[in-house]
Amino acid sequence: MTAKTPDSTRRSERSRRAILDAALELVGESGYQRLTIEAIAARAGVGKQTIYRWWPSKAAVLFEACLPEGTDAESVELPDTGDLEADLKTVLRATVDELNNPRLDAPTRALTAESQNDLQLARALTEKVLEPQLQAYVRRFRTAQQAGQIDARTDPRIAVELLVGPLFHRWQTRTFPLTHEYADTVVDLALRGLAPR
Amino acid sequence: MTAKTPDSTRRSERSRRAILDAALELVGESGYQRLTIEAIAARAGVGKQTIYRWWPSKAAVLFEACLPEGTDAESVELPDTGDLEADLKTVLRATVDELNNPRLDAPTRALTAESQNDLQLARALTEKVLEPQLQAYVRRFRTAQQAGQIDARTDPRIAVELLVGPLFHRWQTRTFPLTHEYADTVVDLALRGLAPR
Amino acid sequence: MTAKTPDSTRRSERSRRAILDAALELVGESGYQRLTIEAIAARAGVGKQTIYRWWPSKAAVLFEACLPEGTDAESVELPDTGDLEADLKTVLRATVDELNNPRLDAPTRALTAESQNDLQLARALTEKVLEPQLQAYVRRFRTAQQAGQIDARTDPRIAVELLVGPLFHRWQTRTFPLTHEYADTVVDLALRGLAPR
Amino acid sequence: MTAKTPDSTRRSERSRRAILDAALELVGESGYQRLTIEAIAARAGVGKQTIYRWWPSKAAVLFEACLPEGTDAESVELPDTGDLEADLKTVLRATVDELNNPRLDAPTRALTAESQNDLQLARALTEKVLEPQLQAYVRRFRTAQQAGQIDARTDPRIAVELLVGPLFHRWQTRTFPLTHEYADTVVDLALRGLAPR
DNA sequence: ATTTAATCGAGACGGTACGTCTCGTCTTCAA
DNA sequence: TTGAAGACGAGACGTACCGTCTCGATTAAAT
Numbered sequence: 001m002t003a004k005t006p007d008s009t010r011r012s013e014r015s016r017r018a019i020l021d022a023a024l025e026l027v028g029e030s031g032y033q034r035l036t037i038e039a040i041a042a043r044a045g046v047g048k049q050t051i052y053r054w055w056p057s058k059a060a061v062l063f064e065a066c067l068p069e070g071t072d073a074e075s076v077e078l079p080d081t082g083d084l085e086a087d088l089k090t091v092l093r094a095t096v097d098e099l100n101n102p103r104l105d106a107p108t109r110a111l112t113a114e115s116q117n118d119l120q121l122a123r124a125l126t127e128k129v130l131e132p133q134l135q136a137y138v139r140r141f142r143t144a145q146q147a148g149q150i151d152a153r154t155d156p157r158i159a160v161e162l163l164v165g166p167l168f169h170r171w172q173t174r175t176f177p178l179t180h181e182y183a184d185t186v187v188d189l190a191l192r193g194l195a196p197r
Numbered sequence: 198m199t200a201k202t203p204d205s206t207r208r209s210e211r212s213r214r215a216i217l218d219a220a221l222e223l224v225g226e227s228g229y230q231r232l233t234i235e236a237i238a239a240r241a242g243v244g245k246q247t248i249y250r251w252w253p254s255k256a257a258v259l260f261e262a263c264l265p266e267g268t269d270a271e272s273v274e275l276p277d278t279g280d281l282e283a284d285l286k287t288v289l290r291a292t293v294d295e296l297n298n299p300r301l302d303a304p305t306r307a308l309t310a311e312s313q314n315d316l317q318l319a320r321a322l323t324e325k326v327l328e329p330q331l332q333a334y335v336r337r338f339r340t341a342q343q344a345g346q347i348d349a350r351t352d353p354r355i356a357v358e359l360l361v362g363p364l365f366h367r368w369q370t371r372t373f374p375l376t377h378e379y380a381d382t383v384v385d386l387a388l389r390g391l392a393p394r
Numbered sequence: 395m396t397a398k399t400p401d402s403t404r405r406s407e408r409s410r411r412a413i414l415d416a417a418l419e420l421v422g423e424s425g426y427q428r429l430t431i432e433a434i435a436a437r438a439g440v441g442k443q444t445i446y447r448w449w450p451s452k453a454a455v456l457f458e459a460c461l462p463e464g465t466d467a468e469s470v471e472l473p474d475t476g477d478l479e480a481d482l483k484t485v486l487r488a489t490v491d492e493l494n495n496p497r498l499d500a501p502t503r504a505l506t507a508e509s510q511n512d513l514q515l516a517r518a519l520t521e522k523v524l525e526p527q528l529q530a531y532v533r534r535f536r537t538a539q540q541a542g543q544i545d546a547r548t549d550p551r552i553a554v555e556l557l558v559g560p561l562f563h564r565w566q567t568r569t570f571p572l573t574h575e576y577a578d579t580v581v582d583l584a585l586r587g588l589a590p591r
Numbered sequence: 592m593t594a595k596t597p598d599s600t601r602r603s604e605r606s607r608r609a610i611l612d613a614a615l616e617l618v619g620e621s622g623y624q625r626l627t628i629e630a631i632a633a634r635a636g637v638g639k640q641t642i643y644r645w646w647p648s649k650a651a652v653l654f655e656a657c658l659p660e661g662t663d664a665e666s667v668e669l670p671d672t673g674d675l676e677a678d679l680k681t682v683l684r685a686t687v688d689e690l691n692n693p694r695l696d697a698p699t700r701a702l703t704a705e706s707q708n709d710l711q712l713a714r715a716l717t718e719k720v721l722e723p724q725l726q727a728y729v730r731r732f733r734t735a736q737q738a739g740q741i742d743a744r745t746d747p748r749i750a751v752e753l754l755v756g757p758l759f760h761r762w763q764t765r766t767f768p769l770t771h772e773y774a775d776t777v778v779d780l781a782l783r784g785l786a787p788r
Numbered sequence: 789a790t791t792t793a794a795t796c797g798a799g800a801c802g803g804t805a806c807g808t809c810t811c812g813t814c815t816t817c818a819a
Numbered sequence: 820t821t822g823a824a825g826a827c828g829a830g831a832c833g834t835a836c837c838g839t840c841t842c843g844a845t846t847a848a849a850t
Contacts, residue, residue, distance in 0.1 A: 010821065032314055036810060047823045052812065112369075113313035116306040117229055122371065130370060154386070157373070158363070162386055165362030166355070172309075172365075173327060174319065176354070189351070189359055193390030207800055207842070233831060244802045249833065404794055404847065426708055430836060441797040446838065506763075507707035510700040511623055516765065524764060548780070551767070552757070556780055559756030560749070562763075566703075567721060568713065570748070583745070583753055587784030601816065601826055627805060638828040643807065 011054070018044035019051055020065035024107065027062060032110035035062070059114040059121045066107050067128065076132040078140040084149050085191055087140065092167065092183035099171045099178055112172070134160050150194040162190045203250050215241035216248055217262035221304065224259060229307035232259070256311040256318045263304050264325065273329040275337040281346050282388055284337065289364065289380035296368045296375055309369070331357050347391040359387045400447050412438035413445055414459040418501065421456060426504035429456070453508040453515045460501050461522065470526040472534040478543050479585055481534065486561065486577035493565045493572055506566070528554050544588040556584045597644050609635035610642055611656040615698065618653060623701035626653070650705040650712045657698050658719065667723045669731040675740050676782055678731065683758065683774035690762045690769055703763070725751050741785040753781045 022043035027035050037058055041048045055061045079087045098104065115122035134157075141156035150159070166186050170178050219240035224232050234255055238245045252258045276284045295301065312319035331354075338353035347356070363383050367375050416437035421429050431452055435442045449455045473481045492498065509516035528551075535550035544553070560580050564572050613634035618626050628649055632639045646652045670678045689695065706713035725748075732747035741750070757777050761769050 012822075015822075037812085038810060041823090045823080047825080048812080049814085049824095050822060053822095109313040113310035116310035116369070126370060126372060130372070134372075155382075158379070158382055158386070161363040161366055162359065162383065162390075165364070165366040166358040167362070168366050168369075169358055169362035172313070172369075173323060175323060175327070175331075182355070185352075185355055186359065189355070189387075189390040191390075192392070193359075193386040193388075195389070204799070207798095209801070212801075234833085235831060238802090242802075244800095244804095245833080246803090246835090247801065250800080401794065406796065406846090409796075431838085432836060435797090439797075441795095441799080442838080443798090443840085444796065447795080503707040507704035510704035510763070520764060520766060524766070528766075549776075552773070552776055552780070555757040555760055556753070556777070556784075559758070559760040560752040561756070562760050563752055563756040566707070566759075566763075567717060569717060569721070569725075576749070579746075579749055580753065583749070583784040584780075585784075586786070587753075587780040587782075589783070598825070601824095603827070606827075628807085629805060632828090636828080638826095638830085639807080640809085640829090641827065644826080 012050075015044070015046050015050055016054070019046055019061060022046075023058070023061045023065045027106050027110060028103065031106060032062075032113070035110075056120070057118070059111065059118055060124075062107055063111055063121060063124060066104075066111065076136045078136045080140060080143060082147075084140075084144045085187060088163065088187045088191070089184050092163065092187060093180045095164075095167060096178050096180060096183050099167070134164070137163070148196060150191070151196045154194055159190070159194055162193065163187065208251070209247075212241065212243050212247050213251070216243055216258060219243075220255070220258045220262045224303050224307060225300065228303060229259070229310075232307075234258075253317065254315065256308065256315055257321070259304055260308055260318060260321060263301070263308065273333045275333045277337060277340060279344075281337075281341045282384060285360065285384045285388070286381050289360065289384060290377045292361075292364060293375050293377060293380050296364070331361070334360065345393060347388070348393045351391055356387070356391055359390065360384065405448070406444075409438065409440050409444055410448070413440055413455060416440075417452070417455045417459045421501050421504060422497065425500060426456075426507070429504075431455075450514070451512070453505065453512055454518075456501055457505055457515060457518060460498070460505065470530045472530045474534060474537060476541075478534075478538045479581060482557065482581045482585070483578050486557065486581060487574045489558075489561060490572050490574060490577050493561070528558070531557070542590060544585070545590045548588055553584070553588055556587065557581065602645070603641075606635065606637050606641055607645070610637055610652060614649070614652045614656045618698050618701060619694065622697060623653070623704075626701075628652075647711065648709065650702065650709055651715075653698055654702055654712060654715060657695075657702065667727045669727045671731060671734060673738075675731075675735045676778060679754065679778045679782070680775050683754070683778060684771045686755075686758060687769050687771060687774050690758070725755070728754070739787060741782070742787045745785055750781070750785055753784065754778065 019040060022040045023035065026039055026043060035058060037048055037051055040046075040058070040061065041051055051061065055064070078091055081087055099108075111121070111125060115125050137160040138156045141150065141159050144150045145152045145154075145156065163186060167178065167183065170176055170182065176182075216237060219237045220232070223236055223240060232255055234245055234248055237243075237255070237258065238248055248258065252261070275288055278284055296305075308318070308322060312322050334357040335353045338347065338356050341347045342349045342351075342353070360383060364375065364380065367373055367379065373379075413434060416434045417429065420433055420437060429452055431442060431445055434440075434452070434455065435445055445455065449458070472485055475481055493502075505515070505519060509519050531554040532550045535544065535553050538544045539546045539548075539550065557580065561572065561577065564570055564576065570576075610631060613631045614626070617630055617634060626649055628639055628642055631637075631649070631652065632642055642652065646655070669682055672678055690699075702712070702716060706716050728751040729747045732741065732750050735741045736743045736745075736747065754777060758769065758774065761767055761773065767773075
């Protein structure tokens with residue numbers, strides 16, 4: 001019984017990049033539903049097997065294509081000017097801008113959607129993208145708690161969710177536009193809710 | 198240009214029910230990815246065309262299958278005992294229970310996911326399910342504002358999102374369990390944020 | 395057990411004609427393969443059931459559409475001027491013209507083809523069209539035998555086939571053009587073969 | 592404009608044989624009308640696309656299935672014992688036997704019928720099967736003409752048709768049984784018609 | 789002239805097969 | 820030995836027709 005693990009030292013970096021680029025291009029052009037392994041292979045000038053050898057699904061390809069190359073779980077850090085409100089507004093406004101970026105919209109929504117039904121992908125997304133971000137918030141909130149800026153008894157994790165949940169909800173449901181003003185209002189309300197008692 | 202709209206007065210209610218039932222059964226058994234129109238037709242003892250005649254996609258079938266028959270947009274109403282906190286906790290706990298119901302899990306996640314890529318479906322979901330619920334919250338918040346229980350200047354819509362956003366986020370990301378306790382905490386924090394100033 | 399024989403006294407002649415006309419038109423436009431009962435019904439402005447009620451197959455419709463209205467089995471008669479050669483050449487040349495008529499080509503070939511696989515149709519064709527014609531030849535040959543113009547011991551039936559077989563073959567195989575000259579040559583050769591010994 | 596011609600060097604001979612065998616079996620079992628590409632694929636244990644890749648229609652599959660493997664256009668030759676009558680009777684009797692062979696009946700009739708409406712198939716049939724046979728007759732007749740056994744001015748092609756036309760006619764119309772005796776009679780009459788003058 | 793029962797146009801229905809598309813695996817050949 | 824190319828078995832897609840089955844609305848014969 002041969003496990004057939006491919007030898008990654010001999011992997012063609014050229015093909016890898018071509019595949020990831022093709023995937024991003026295609027998802028932007030025709031959407032995730034019409035994105036197929038065959039189309040990626042054709043566009044990348046690559047055999048289908050070269051994709052199947054290294055990725056388990058088209059979602060996995062797209063996921064890797066979306067990851068900025070040099071991203072590191074530990075590298076995510078929120079600003080800490082001492083002014084919690086200002087810091088959070090800065091960060092949430094940036095998040096709003098990112099969610100509104102039309103180039104990232106298709107792949108991001110595709111991955112979010114797919115992760116509902118693909119637990120593997122969900123785990124990867126959580127671990128590599130979501131949690132590092134949320135943990136950065138958690139650390140910032142802990143600092144704020146130590147500084148007495150917010151109630152010390154509140155679980156910082158829940159504090160984070162109070163903040164990002166509403167944004168995420170609006171982005172997902174497309175019910176109302178996602179603006180800087182909205183981000184500011186959410187920060188205001190949340191901080192009032194978290195205020196020391 | 199012939200639109201070829203089928204005559205709905207001659208529609209077979211028998212087949213309609215069989216199709217919706219089959220869809221629900223199958224999505225529970227094998228998940229949304231493996232749900233096919235052919236399988237639905239076979240299970241329902243129905244020709245494929247009968248599905249294509251009345252629904253544009255398998256997502257649309259599943260959507261209708263999930264809608265409780267007698268649901269009416271106007272019929273959704275939140276309790277109003279005068280005690281805002283108690284009312285919200287009651288409702289959010291019920292929501293938590295629904296999201297944790299394993300029978301509804303597969304179809305709900307499937308529809309949520311699909312609506313990311315299918316704008317038609319997204320619109321239907323928003324209009325028929327999401328908005329009626331959110332508007333009920335909005336009405337309850339307005340009552341509370343008139344009663345001076347929460348700040349009158351805050352947009353009730355944002356208030357709603359402060360409440361349901363975190364729940365939705367946890368359910369979607371599966372990062373932590375969705376409990377009654379969590380719902381209560383979210384209500385506490387949100388109401389503190391919304392308190393009159 | 396009700397045989398459900400439709401009552402032909404109440405039959406709509408209007409619909410009958412519309413169906414037969416539509417069938418002929420459609421087979422001329424798009425060929426037999428693309429001729430469908432649904433298309434005939436649509437073109438004729440008739441319900442499908444009205445076709446199924448009165449004909450067993452699209453071949454049967456086409457067959458009836460091809461039958462000249464007042465044709466009678468007994469009415470077919472060959473000319474008899476006393477000059478056998480001239481009479482046969484007249485008739486075969488007429489047959490050649492008919493086979494070359496482009497308006498009849500599609501339906502005739504369709505029925506010929508279909509009758510290879512549809513024994514019902516084959517029987518009808520033989521009985522209503524083919525045999526009356528061949529029997530007229532047989533009668534003409536018998537007269538010629540009595541007049542001592544051809545060998546009396548030869549089966550007239552085989553004589554007929556010697557004559558029409560080659561024409562039929564050329565028409566079917568489309569190997570060479572079917573001309574008056576060809577008909578004449580066949581008559582010459584056949585009559586030489588049938589000459590009294 | 593890409594023609595998408597498949598690479599025949601990589602074709603699976605195994606699948607090709609399985610498909611042809613399945614086609615012959617099925618046409619024998621249920622007739623041509625009920626022969627479907629899906630059934631052939633299923634019986635052959637092959638994907639449908641493998642059939643569509645290499646053949647344009649079920650008729651084309653059946654045609655190839657009927658062609659004896661090593662058949663060559665030049666290899667068809669009639670016997671030449673010097674005795675024209677005997678040689679022709681031998682060959683026509685063999686043809687009669689072949690046409691009466693129940694195993695070949697269904698596919699042969701199907702192909703004959705189909706070639707009335709499918710010009711591609713008609714051309715293939717003529718070129719690969721019919722003409723080689725007829726040309727062999729033509730060569731035999733030319734020899735006979737040089738030997739002064741039949742009239743030198745008669746087009747050998749027409750001579751052939753005088754011979755095979757009647758047989759073909761009887762086989763097609765199923766009006767009377769096709770026997771050795773019939774073949775002999777046709778040869779007798781035809782040769783008398785072709786005799787030197 | 790009214791009744792009444794069948795045919796009529798229409799088209800939804802349960803099915804079958806179509807021809808296409810994409811999947812994930814397997815094989816061949818060139819670098 | 821890898822990777823491009825692509826044939827393969829598999830099977831779902833959405834469409835086209837099949838032949839059967841209701842539906843009212845004529846429509847023509849029998850009352």
